[in-house]
Amino acid sequence: MNDAVLFEARDDGIAIITLNRPEQRNALIRDIRDGLFSAWDRFERDPKLRVAILTGSGDKAFCAGGDLKEMVERQLRVPPRDMFPVPGDNIELSKPTIAAVNGVAFAGGWMIAQACDLCVASTSARFAITEVKVGRSSPWAAPLIHMIPQRIMMEIILTGKPITAQRAYEIGLVNRLAEPDKLMEVALELAAEILDGAPLSVEAGLDTVMLATEMGRSAALQAARHASEYAYHSEDAQEGPKAFAEKRRPQWKGR
Template sequence: MSDAVLFDARPDGIAVLTLNRPERRNCLAQDVREGLYAAWDRFERDPRLRVAILTGAGEKAFCAGGDLEEMVETGMTVPPRAMFPLPYDTIELTKPTIAAVNGVAFAGGWMIAQACDLCVASTSARFAITEVRVGRSSPWAAPLIHMIPQRIMMELLLTGQPVTAQRAYEIGLVNRLAEPAELLDTAIELAREILAGAPLSVRAARETVMLATEMGRTAALQAARHASELCYHSEDAQEGPRAFAEKRPAQWRGR
């Protein structure tokens, strides 16, 4: 893999992906995009890895967005559909992901943080959808309506003004805040809480949330019941109650 994106496969089942171009504020240049595609693919294919954390190198930026110099050089109009590696969109993933936002997450940086299932932010982080300030657009922000109130979303997109990590937490974009030196540890703690659950149950839970955001109530209930069948019929579904009754930690097998 390219050194534009570092990949740390931890023995506890957590993969840490790090955007590694701090001198360019970890912008989504071609080498970073290619590195992310490879990293997400590696994470998905490795059965030992169950949760991924995406963060940025350096203290200033998680990701400052797209490479504006590249846009000028190529005369880019509408970005190609597969240009940016977005979890659960242009990247097929079945496992949970956490964005650990260590600095600014502007435009495309907000985009990839939003695409992750969960978000932990440094208290020094800032978020902004800045496309209106450079004559671009942000169609990728459409799913944000399922995360934050409409009026707040409207203000963010119309003004391009940044918000603090505290404000992002207050509106529901961020799950947890951490001091800068404790950011990765906080994200790892959250990942470990997910790892404590049965793998098939975690997968069904994630699918249930996504189905609920995309369907009406009745359709979502029916689809979620179907998505849970594999979990209910698994060995783990018997192991969990047995372990509880025997007052011991469950031994999950993911089957």
């Protein structure tokens, strides 16, 4: 890890990952990229951590996207597959993630927010896929079709114009809105709601959603049943109904 990306492992099982270059609008410069790769790896490997929240330092930017100066210096054409840390693409995570968008999320900033499973946004946040404005492209946006309607996606990509947090919420890109000073509080509340569920059930649910976006109906049903077997046969699957019958909180073991 480096100080460009901060990592807080909380006792409640939540990891808070913070992009920490506010003076550079938390752009995806080299040390941010390296720090994010390390942070996602640390989160995935730590069995005590169950949910991660990704946010940015300051109140101006979540992440302003790629470093255009670096692209000029490197005469960058097609970005190498391993250049940017993107869960669901070149990073595999088995646990849920939440983007807490505190400011602008433009281009690569939208990319890493989109790659999280859930999104909470400050009312002052803005989102944009700005690649058309600088002659670049946004192939990473392809999965967006599973989140928002086609014609809205088309307009966002073809115009490069920013949308407000409220608009992002209306089209289904954002799960919850929060006043700027309440952003992390709302993100932590959402994470806590996930933590209330049995770990293996949460993992199976995550798999079910992802399978459903990649397969036809019958194939997704079959794959989701297979993905749920471990949860059904776990100790927690017996503990949950028992706790309900005894009117107490379940004690999850994750096995």
